[in-house]
Amino acid sequence: MGKERVTVIDIARAAGVSKSTVSLVLQASPLVNETTRAKVNAVIRELGYVYNRGAANLRQSNAKSKIIGIVVNDLTNSFFAELAVGVDMVVQSAGYVQFLANTGESVDRQREVIASMREHGISGLILSPARGTEASDLKSLVASGIPVVNVVRQVAGAKVSSLVSDNHAGTREAVRHLAGLGHHRIAFLGGFPDTAVFHERLQGYRDALSDMDLAVHDELVISSAPSRAGGVAAIERALLLRERPTAAVCFNDAVAFGVCDGLRAHRLDPGEDFAVIGFDDVIEAQTAVPALTTISVDPQGMGRRAAQLLLKQINAGRADAEAIVSSVRLVVRQSCGAATDKRERLSLL
């Protein structure tokens, strides 16, 4: 039953008009008479017609496919899941649909999925590049005139727009806050040192220490995987130091949660005995115990802004690359030991 497709021609026949008229109705063209439109629409519903976008954008090679691609490097990290949700929101409401793929930090996989998306005729791409992505990986894509917006990470030398958070200002503010609370041995924990993001955040940390006339101790910078497990590992090493730190700025929230876990495993109370600050403000940050003080980058908002930027470029035909640095703000909660009230947490219940 219902095996063979209902086409625009079937509709035309049933409604007693030409296929061109049906096409105009489908595009909500003002050229068609109201009565005709109503009749055609009725037939469309009756026959259960479904529009064939493949055929459509075969003809209109300029006005593209209404698909935008989004590829992220780690979907299991809730930061990226939320980013994707933010993108989805604006993209949907603009009548586009999103193709989502996960690369798991593999540039090979990334190449495959981008190729596949091109074959499907995406009109734009939002990309959180896998580690090790080079400008050449994106070259043919941008050469073909498909707008690309990089998020979270930049790719050096690539002529594409980017939207990254102000990593330098973020860690800088975090360190200043901790120093203001009287800490002077502040660690920087987690993250892979071969990424630009890591260096930006680390530099913010270093600059803030200088600003506050505090010494920079290299042994207090401990890199690790940017994950919860990595956070546990990093704090373990930090606690082995002859002179222990009393506070830490973490590469991201996942690391910060791991650090809290590790502290507890040593019978230390995060927020009381040791101050912890994260980066990202993922959704769990406010409900965790202790609630996490963190640099808020608002992943969903970032996804929304990236999508808007991309749509702007798609509509503009070919806007030239712009680099947007999205500002961040410190959200003070319990984990840095400075919060004075519990209202924020309780209001969630």
Next chain:
Amino acid sequence: MGKERVTVIDIARAAGVSKSTVSLVLQASPLVNETTRAKVNAVIRELGYVYNRGAANLRQSNAKSKIIGIVVNDLTNSFFAELAVGVDMVVQSAGYVQFLANTGESVDRQREVIASMREHGISGLILSPARGTEASDLKSLVASGIPVVNVVRQVAGAKVSSLVSDNHAGTREAVRHLAGLGHHRIAFLGGFPDTAVFHERLQGYRDALSDMDLAVHDELVISSAPSRAGGVAAIERALLLRERPTAAVCFNDAVAFGVCDGLRAHRLDPGEDFAVIGFDDVIEAQTAVPALTTISVDPQGMGRRAAQLLLKQINAGRADAEAIVSSVRLVVRQSCGAATDKRERLSLL
């Protein structure tokens, strides 16, 4: 530069063959001579040709589009993010690409995204239905012969395959384990009571209590949003009871984490003073402190199996609906107070 598309005809001209031959090369047909194939492939690379799938599956209306759709009801829940990653794995390696959309539990949004996916000619759909989805919402989809696999939640009366976890056996085993540890006031916390999943898990809880000759106290069943915040709320209410429970089986891991948070807020130590068991085994379950005892449903594995089931149906032309109940197992960690070693956690570092 590079504005106009390179087509199969351009390739043909440049390689000195006909477009039909190029087409055969693209399909890796054995009919074409090795030398010709090599030459054509060289030209393809040289001119930077990209395959136009839209045009292709316009012609071959039977062999579909190599797109599979996946729509989930809450992508910010890491369970679904991991499910999507699992689906992506097998779908990618079968040469398909995945269209992912998030409904945020809205049936309206769900209707929109499914319609959009149909227009793009998906060859199959994996669906974790939004709350309130009815069989009629899927009717025209299955009538058109597109295979659908429901995951996590079933839709009553819908003639589609489904893959759900054995909810009843899961909570049953959890309760038995707690009873075996000597608990006899065991709560069931979290979840929306208007879902089938809730009832299945609740029934497993009840049946296990009966099995163990324990009384079923209705006040120990406290529903809430299936989220971390919901877990906090549920345990708050449980601790207000005249006769407090000493253990809880939670609707899912998110609730369980919230319960741990809530316990700590009352200076109770989860695992020591109160036993907590979750459901799902999300990735954080093993790294959390205390590591969460939970019913493992292996979200990635479930995604993989759902994708395999779907691909099987796509290839079979039209396999009839099958309902698979995926078995679950109790993973004992610290949060139920029964774990004897820390090796599992430490091995992660």
Next chain:
DNA sequence: TTAGATAATTGGAACGTTCCAAAATTGTCA
């Protein structure tokens, strides 16, 4: 050498839509 088989190649037609130029219909006003 050639008949017959096999291997390799090829030109159109077709898929379902949109666009274009042109035709048909309706409306307006002197």
Next chain:
DNA sequence: TGACAATTTTGGAACGTTCCAATTATCTAA
């Protein structure tokens, strides 16, 4: 009523691919 404009409608061509039937090139063996 006729002439012109404005509104609606329409038939084909085109988009980039695959399929089919048919053609051409190459091989085999008597």
